[in-house]
Amino acid sequence: MHNVHRTPMKQSSTLNQMTGHDVFLKMENQQRTGSFKLRGALNKICSLTKEEAAKGIVCASAGNHAQGVALGASQRLITAKVFMPKKTPQAKVQATESYGARVVLTGETYQEAYTAAREEMLATGATFVHAFDDEEVMAGQGTVALEMLQQCPDLDTIVVPVGGGGLISGTLMAVKTFSPHVKVIGVQASGAPATYDRFKGTDTVPLSGVKSIADGILVKKPGKLTYPIIDRLVDDIVTVNEQEIASAILFLLEREKTLVEGAGAASVASVLAEKVAGARKKIGCIVSGGNVDVSRLTEYQKLSEQTEGKQSIASG
Structure with a gap:
């Protein structure tokens, strides 16, 4: 495909220390148009x-x-x-x-x-x-994961933000075809958990509304084409709350000097909040986009401070 950047994979030593994993960030916030x-x-x-x-x-x-x-x-x-x-x-x-x-x-x-x-x-x-919900679109999104496998061939786990499911279904098809031993974990905002609920079997009533600072993954129902792929191939799906997402946005801004939108920070939030279980692992987080409204940063600051009893990020 012409004119798509091969985005960098960055290591964060701070993130490694804080989580006990080797974490690699796939910087799709640096893609043209600011997103995958x-x-x-x-x-x-x-x-x-x-x-x-x-x-x-x-x-x-x-x-x-x-x-x-x-x-x-x-x-x-x-x-x-x-x-x-x-x-x-x-x-x-x-x-x-x-x-x-x-x-x-x-x-x-x-x-x-x-x-x-x-x-x-x-x-x-x-x-x-x-x-x-389109096969060509899903295949295009899957190129993110193909690049990750080339850039870091010994990844154990790839963590993917999930809205409608285009990125994770493309990722699953790529990863399970070429490196089936690599685990793929989806992350949803707890305020928009349609795919999570269906996967866990708790979707007895459809979501009446969705609300989160992760506006890129605010989707009321799973995709018709994407969900069956997710259901068949995904290793797990987890959720992160608003404080966890806001803290991840600020962490990436302070420590990595990179501005990431809520959806893009969700994968990092799940690792910081220890939702991705297991011994020391090589984890690739897809940082899916960086189109954030800068005027909302004070709102994120306030949200992140609501995390009670957690060590503050500034002293991390």
């Missing part, structure tokens, strides 16, 4: 026939997927229309428009933007580029 989403979007867009390309593409997104689709479309000179919820941060709207896509703000939630995008697809014959 470009990989899947570009893979899908590159797979379109000339006839499909001529009809344009549409998508729905709360942010990162939109930017990936917009950049991918601009490279193939395809017109792209992106439907986003009305309260999408202005920075994400501007970034998407800067890549040449047309943005339509509609509805309160991703779901409403998604419905509007599907209607556009039916009316115009454009190709719908789904954020996760």
Whole structure:
């Protein structure tokens, strides 16, 4: 795939000391557009026939997927229309428009933007580029894990943030094909645990709402295509709470000098909070994105301080 960065894998000696593991961070926050989403979007867009390309593409997104689709479309000179919820941060709207896509703000939630995008697809014959429930998209996301296995061949475990499941299903297919002994663990925000609940068999009622600072993984229900892959291949799924995510964002900012969004910090949060069990291991954490609203850092600071009885990060 052209124009996708091979992002670095970084070791954090502080993280190693704090957790007793050898932790490697896969820095997809340094990917073009600030997130791994470009990989899947570009893979899908590159797979379109000339006839499909001529009809344009549409998508729905709360942010990162939109930017990936917009950049991918601009490279193939395809017109792209992106439907986003009305309260999408202005920075994400501007970034998407800067890549040449047309943005339509509609509805309160991703779901409403998604419905509007599907209607556009039916009316115009454009190709719908789904954020996760698409085989080409999943395959593109799986290239993150392939790079990790090349960069650190002796990984024991890969920890992956889970929203709709595109990244983890692509990761699972790549890892279980080429290095089946490597464990793959999914992480969800405790405020948006749809995949976790189904995997653990506790999803008796559908989630009425989802809430978390990890807006990149705020999904109400597991993907139709992604969930069966997760269910069949994943080793475990865990959840992290808001304090744990906020603490991980601040840890990465203070110690690694890197700014990561809530979804991207979830994998690191799970390791810091000792949710990934076992003796000393080589753990690869996918830091999935860095498109964070800088004005919210004080909110994260307050959240992280609510962790009672935990050693403060500053003295770690």
